[in-house]
Amino acid sequence: KKDENDKSSNPKRILEIGCGDVPLGADFCNDMLEMQKQTGSNAKSVVNQIICCDYSDTVIQMLKERQQLLLDKNNNDNNPDKKKKEENLTLLDVQYEVADARKLNYDDGFFDVIIDKGTLDAMLSDKEYGVSNCKAIVAEVARVLSVGGYFMLISHLNANTSSGIEWIDEILVSGLRTGGDKSAKWVVECHSADMNNDDSMEEM
Known part of the structure; x- marks a missing residue:
């Protein structure tokens, strides 16, 4: 944030x-x-x-x-x-x-760093509620993350593929905009082990 x-x-x-x-x-x-x-x-x-x-x-x-x-x-x-x-x-x-993680019992802006290692990946295995659960989790992350804080998301999804970009837009961006301060600006960085080009950064 x-x-x-x-x-x-x-x-x-x-x-x-x-x-x-x-x-x-x-x-x-x-x-x-x-x-x-x-x-x-x-x-x-x-x-x-x-x-x-x-x-x-x-x-x-x-x-x-x-x-x-x-x-x-x-x-x-x-x-x-x-x-x-x-x-x-x-x-x-x-x-x-x-x-x-969909309903965290912490105050708004309480944490400076939030880490997810595979939780969203696991949620997506649920074909019926996976997407909505992921959005709810990201929205809660946005709510409890402090201004100037960092959300570190570790996933098997490749952000440089069309499906990865779609996932970022549908779940990550949507969730960040839903939770917390609606006027907040976010910088999203994507790092991949198999990237041929420089790591990407985008402000939203």
């Missing part, structure tokens, strides 16, 4: 929708903690909240248990230093939440 006047350097909030059992948000959290370890910089000064949500309560419960096991291991793995254990409690971690 474009905002040429946004100069904010406040810590960012990240949301991953339809995270599944291999969330990108967890990988990003680990990268931030590694940066903190290598540089001494506080990861929470850059990103102070990462939320990964999924429709499946079973998946979310499993992810919570996995994260707790890792935290417990970190606290108990040859680490008798109480101070270090207390510091671990303040580390950046991932919040796992059950949510329907």
Whole structure:
């Protein structure tokens, strides 16, 4: 969502929708903690909240248990230093939440970055409601994304084919215009692994 006047350097909030059992948000959290370890910089000064949500309560419960096991291991793995254990409690971690991406329970403009890795692709497998579900998800993304924020969409669809362009227009553009601030301007960038030409950028 474009905002040429946004100069904010406040810590960012990240949301991953339809995270599944291999969330990108967890990988990003680990990268931030590694940066903190290598540089001494506080990861929470850059990103102070990462939320990964999924429709499946079973998946979310499993992810919570996995994260707790890792935290417990970190606290108990040859680490008798109480101070270090207390510091671990303040580390950046991932919040796992059950949510329907078509109707998110977050305030308008709450997130600075929103990630989707294959959720829209999965929705499209439903021949009857796939398109409408995808539009609803994108509209919700537009609503909860802050001005100046980024929506990172990872899909198997090739944006450089006629079907890919049609998908962008019918679902992505339509959804972005439906949700959130109707006066907002968006910049859409498409990157493909098999592109022969330069990556494309279009303002809408």
